[in-house]
Amino acid sequence: MNDTTTDTSPLDENSPKNGDVWRTDPQTPYSFTELKERYLWLEAMVNHIPDFIYAKDRTGRFLYANQAILENNGLSCIDDIIGRTDFELHGEAAENARIDEIEQRVIETGEPDLGFEERALIGGDRWLMMSRVPLRDSNGAIIGVVGTSRDISARKASERLMLAQNRILKLIVDSIDITVLMRELAILIEGLADGISCATVIFSADNHPPFWEAPSLCRLPKRLSEALSSASADLICETMFDLAAHLDNFYCFEISSADGQNQGLVGVSAQNNLNKSLIEFLAGASHMAGIAIDRRQAEERIRFLIDHDHLTGVMNRSAIEARLSELLASATSTAQTLAVGFIDIDNFKQINDTLGHAAGDELLKATAGRISEIVAQSGMVARIGGDEFIVVLRESNERFEEVFERIRRAVAVTPAIENAGLRTHCSIGIAYFPDHGKTTGDLFKAADLAMYRAKQSGRNTVRVF
Template sequence: MTKNLDYSRRDSGANVASNDDTQRLMAAGQRLAAEVSRLFTSQTDDRHYWLETMVNHVPDYIYAKDLEGRFLIANRATVIDNGFTEMEELVGKTDYDLHPHDMVAKTVEAERQVIATGSPIFGMEERAFIDKGYERWLMTSKVPLRNKQGVTIGIVGVSRNISDRKKAERLLLGQARLLEMIAKSTPLADFFKELILLIEAHLPGIIGSILLLSEDGRHLLTGAAPGLDDAYCAAVHGTAIGPKVGSCGTAAWRGEPVFVADILSDPLWEDVADLVRPFGYRSCWSMPIMSYQGKVLGTFALYSHKVGLPSAEQNELISMAAHLAGIAIERQQSEERIQFMAHHDALTGLPNRVLFDSCVATALQQARITGQWVALAFLDLDNFKLINDTMGHHAGDELLRIAAGRMLDCVRKSDMIVRVGGDEFIILLTGLPPDSGVVTSRLETIRAAIGAPLVLSGRSLQVSCSMGVVCYPDHGQTATELLANADSAMYRAKEVGRNNLQLFDAEMAAKVRAKLRRHEELRDAVARGEFVLHYQPEMNLKTGRIFAAESLLRWQHPERGLVSPADIIPLAEETGLIVPIGDWVLNEACRQNKAWQDAGLPPIVVSVNVSARQFRERNWVSRVAEALEESGLEARYLELELTESLIMQDVGAAIATMHELQALGVHLAIDDFGTGYSSLSALKSFPVRRLKIDRSFVQHIPGDADDMAITGAIISLAQKLQIAVIAEGVETQAQVDFLRASGCDDVQGYFVSRPVKPCAFAALMA
């Protein structure tokens, strides 16, 4: 019973203890729950704190707005930039409450679109409402703000400051625009202004200036300075450069940057500080504008009303601007040089024919209005070629420059001296009274100036000139007509002995018209094929055999009959038709000689005269080869006759061409020997087979002892050089007897036969 009781007591005590434990456990649980709740609340608060701290440390704008655009929450950057210190001051306000309505309208519209469509906007670029003293740009993204049920209750926005990027983009675009302006040859003043405005937009408070170095390299001239005071620009215009002339004058002098932090205290400015003091500029940073070759072209400078030196960014912009300015200046200088070269003679600097043609029409039009005269003179230096050949091309060039300078000294700015080419000039005098005496007096003054003594290559000499003069309107109505008539008058001046002036007259006009008519006739003759060849036999006195023939050109004129070479060749040389005519003669002579051979006549050599113009053609040798190939004539039956004067124009080139012709197998002869001016030293190097003694030495034999002596000397010289010799123009038995006795066995002339047609020559051969 007792045990049971004891037992029951133990059970009763256990129950009591169990209740206490439960209570303790419940208390402990409550304490644990409280601690867990405290810890959870603490962690939540910590997360909120850290989230808020993190957001407030972000420099970007982060904010949320309700459906009416009222701020619900914003980070510190948004609060501060809107002019508040605590977020509570911003909450509840809209952008309309904070900024001008016209500025925020676009932003509000974008937010309404996000709310209405539920679609976010990312990367929208917009101008900042608050500029902080400089233009600011933001990149903004806006997304819908939704509650737990997914209903849109506002927007969340994030904006990042992209001002530096936009600034760099604008600078790159500005540089591209400036390079495009250079490529399009924009006037320098416009380019400089655009360049300075670009730099000033990039550096608020800074003022740009460009000064250009004068042609004498000693002064600075205003190029552009849109932001500087006009009075200051006028004061510095023309400032001489030097080692102590402010920032720009010194930079141009040194050829290196000069950055002055304080104008009023820097020694470089002490002599010119009074120029700048009234305008309040305190610092000036100048960079020389350099050419590609390192030559100073000017300066680019930045001014500031504050004391200080440029930052790294400003320094870089100064260098960039100076470099672009240098490119633009050099581009313009290059274009000006090209334009000058296109319209001026490189040797004398005088206008050329292109510029003359563009100006003379204007001068004539003005004369029609005013009733005044225009005088035009064609001028040619006498014996210039002799000076050029004897004293060298350098001396000839110097003579042309001296003559050009003397002419320029005698005319007004409204007049024009033109170098046509070689030693020929055109003088254009405008605004003259209708008096030929005034015209000739003015031009005689020029002629006298040219003829004044001069020293050339250490030698004292005088040079005269021949001048042909025409006056508008009496001597022509157009520039072409006036030039042609002046040219005719000049040739008349040469015909009467050079060193004189000839005024165009009616007789010259008639000659000019006749000359032009002959030119046209000759062109028609070439087109219609009105030329024929006659052949004059060449005979050996020992055998009496005809061994060769010279082909001689004739013009079968439809009205005047047969025209001799004496009337054809000068005309052909003047017109340039000598080349096609010469080609025809070469081909026809080869064809005819082959035709005679095919007809069974004894093979002979046919000689063809070659003009200087033909001989200088680049493909002359190949033309000869083609003529032989097309006709089928062997080269040994063709002889080309060259004159001494032709060969001596360029001895080296002539000998080279002669060797090429010799390599073809063609024979070469020197025609009219003794009338040119070849030297014996040159003669021995010519690859020629024959010398032809000119008829002028033969025709007075035996009556002229001098001609006999000269002819005998030529024969003896040819024999010693082992060159064959033939005498031209032989007409009498006495001449034949003298030539035979002197050792000349070959003759050509009326003694043998006159030049005859191909059929008559064939009969003569038969």
């Protein structure tokens, strides 16, 4: 704050001399010298207040402005502002802020306008709390407006951080899709302050290309834009970390899982250095994103396990029974044929006993994978316990028996498990809808009996009920 103030006192050599007296109270006379000292003291006090204080006439022209306003507008003395309007000082920015409209309403109605929040006309991402009251003469007539404003930028920034944090917490509670979460997070971050551009990236655990969101892609560093477009997780990581290390206004935060694995990144490019509270918020937001992803993945895993076998990933018995009931209803109305096959790995107990349960588990997973590849979109595969699988096939261009024969040959291919050569094969029993049963229970029973007949006939074969 500049301690030097401009003497704007109306008390000059043409004012009453020392012997003349002004009276605010008939009993209290003031000399010219005393009154001038009081005025200068009051002006010095107002000029030391950091808030903006001004007075305007009815046409919106400045009658007075304290030192804070002069400095904020880059003016050297009060003569540079007296008689000018906000539009003359700031152009369309003043018009867009509706300053004249609000002040004229105060003048016309005589009603104060208190606590109005508005963006500052200059100074970037700054907010002011404005209050305006009528300026009256000694007769009570309104001759203008008096306004004060206080910089509330820090408070507004804190409010934005709190709202953004609450929004992220709600996204976590709602357990929304991860891609939607990343989009929402990027938009939230860009709304925290002017000049911020954000990119959020999630890496895939199954080697799929990373998913990323960048609402203001064109404002990000070119290197980062190119890295994102490359769909290379390694290049994206390398670029973000390098930018954060060598650019003052680029920040990178890891999205970590509960076990410390890097699930993604948040990259933020800013026109100016970010303050400490905003950096801490970004770090916290990235951490919360990791929690949200962990929760979403855990819920997806739980939902998956409701209908799927935890070891092989194919459907479980309850899921295929429910789905088969739906298929039977559809097949009945369309007069289609369905095939239900029971598959049992021959001598599986011997494999478990000789090579151990870990080898047996690997064999089950390999078997489920081979069956699934053959069935593909033409049916469903389920593991119903131990070494038993169920396959349901819909009508296709290939005969049912040919599909099951391909499954038998695929299971017999020796898998490479723990460097041990395994001679595996399976027995398969088939039942047809509607010939061998019209309900799920009847078809399962018929296919199971057919499978035992296949075993009794020497194993490694296919039998129809």
